[in-house]
Amino acid sequence: xxxxxxxxxxxxxxxxxxxxxxxxxxxxxxxxxxxxxxxxxxxxxxxxxxxxxxxxxxxxxxxxxxxxxxxxxxxxxxxxxxxxxxxxxxxxxxxxxxxxxxxxxxxxxxxxxxxxxxxxxxxxxxxxxxxxxxxxxxxxxxxxxxxxxxxxxxxxxxxxxxxxxxxxxxxxxxxxxxxxxxxxxxxxxxxxxxxxxxxxxxxxxxxxxxxxxxxxxxxxxxxxxxxxxxxxxxxxxxxxxxxxxxxxxxxxxxxxxxxxxxxxxxxxxxxxxxxxxxxxxxxxxxxxxxxxxxxxxxxxxxxxxxxx
Numbered sequence: 001x002x003x004x005x006x007x008x009x010x011x012x013x014x015x016x017x018x019x020x021x022x023x024x025x026x027x028x029x030x031x032x033x034x035x036x037x038x039x040x041x042x043x044x045x046x047x048x049x050x051x052x053x054x055x056x057x058x059x060x061x062x063x064x065x066x067x068x069x070x071x072x073x074x075x076x077x078x079x080x081x082x083x084x085x086x087x088x089x090x091x092x093x094x095x096x097x098x099x100x101x102x103x104x105x106x107x108x109x110x111x112x113x114x115x116x117x118x119x120x121x122x123x124x125x126x127x128x129x130x131x132x133x134x135x136x137x138x139x140x141x142x143x144x145x146x147x148x149x150x151x152x153x154x155x156x157x158x159x160x161x162x163x164x165x166x167x168x169x170x171x172x173x174x175x176x177x178x179x180x181x182x183x184x185x186x187x188x189x190x191x192x193x194x195x196x197x198x199x200x201x202x203x204x205x206x207x208x209x210x211x212x213x214x215x216x217x218x219x220x221x222x223x224x225x226x227x228x229x230x231x232x233x234x235x236x237x238x239x240x241x242x243x244x245x246x247x248x249x250x251x252x253x254x255x256x257x258x259x260x261x262x263x264x265x266x267x268x269x270x271x272x273x274x275x276x277x278x279x280x281x282x283x284x285x286x287x288x289x290x291x292x293x294x295x296x297x298x299x300x301x302x303x304x305x306x307x308x
Contacts, residue, residue: 015290033083033099033129040100040123041116041176047076047107047177050100050120053083055091061134062096063305064124065116066153066185069099070144072212073113076104086141086191089294093302096133098124102149105215110231112154113216115173118183122232126178137308139187140299144255144284145212147193148233152264154188154234154244162236167226187304189245189297192284194255195263196234197221203258237266244302245274247293249282274300 041048042289054062067086069078082099090097102116121138128135142150160172172183173215194200200207200221206228207213209220217227229235244267248260257278264276277296282288 027139040120047101047103051117053097061132063134063137064150065090065139066098068142068146068149070146073145073216080204089298093298109218110216111169115175117153119175121183122178122181123176125181137186137305140185141189143191147190151190151233155233157184161289164229165226187242192248192255197232203256237270238269243274247277250286251281252284254284
């Protein structure tokens with residue numbers, strides 16, 4: 001079996017970040033997108049560009065999986081490495097893989113990031129014929145903070161706004177227009193995403209004001225409990241959403257393993273969980289990314305796509 005090695009993405013202000021995979025112990029796939037640097041928002045931002053990778057099977061159209069990088073929400077331009085980490089197994093199984101950028105927490109605060117994701121999905125539906133996409137099925141996946149955004153997309157299907165306490169956020173947004181198109185997704189694979197921000201510190205409490213989630217919401221989580229709830233996909237789970245596959249390493253020292261456990265339990269209770277893959281010795285990337293977990297991801301998406 002191939003061995004996969006990863007490095008931490010960065011450290012910021014001495015705070016533990018949602019670090020991401022950078023390197024591999026096997027030859028990396030060629031990062032040659034079929035359609036590259038497409039702006040889905042109609043502006044000139046690097047953060048609003050996406051790449052589309054089509055399988056080499058010369059079909060008329062391909063069902064779609066959107067993939068999102070992890071960066072602790074600090075990066076606005078890592079779409080290229082997304083394909084190199086998650087995309088190749090999916091194109092090998094016949095999916096069009098769409099790797100998207102999104103605004104960082106330094107560019108704009110939440111909900112800008114989920115608005116970008118939804119704007120990109122609406123764009124894909126509006127331009128499906130141009131890019132050979134069969135948008136009767138759109139799956140979504142991501143790792144770390146990308147897992148958070150993929151999960152958020154899934155649990156907010158059809159949702160325009162969300163209010164907790166005295167705080168209301170615009171979930172859908174208007175990025176790129178195409179507002180007659182749906183931003184809904186049909187299946188989600190969450191790779192070790194932070195999904196329960198109220199239990200990030202040792203699975204018990206919120207992290208401090210130096211944390212990535214503090215940067216995402218613009219203040220210390222302890223001072224902004226409504227926003228802590230609003231950025232946590234676990235608080236949105238209902239019986240009406242798409243099905244989920246959740247993958248989390250038991251030795252993850254960046255996003256606690258309890259995040260995957262708690263999220264899976266909530267999804268199972270709502271009847272939305274396909275499987276929770278708890279990887280023994282799995283870290284935040286290393287070991288958790290392996291041939292078996294990749295196969296379970298592709299099998300899950302194939303199964304869900306066959307329903308459409």
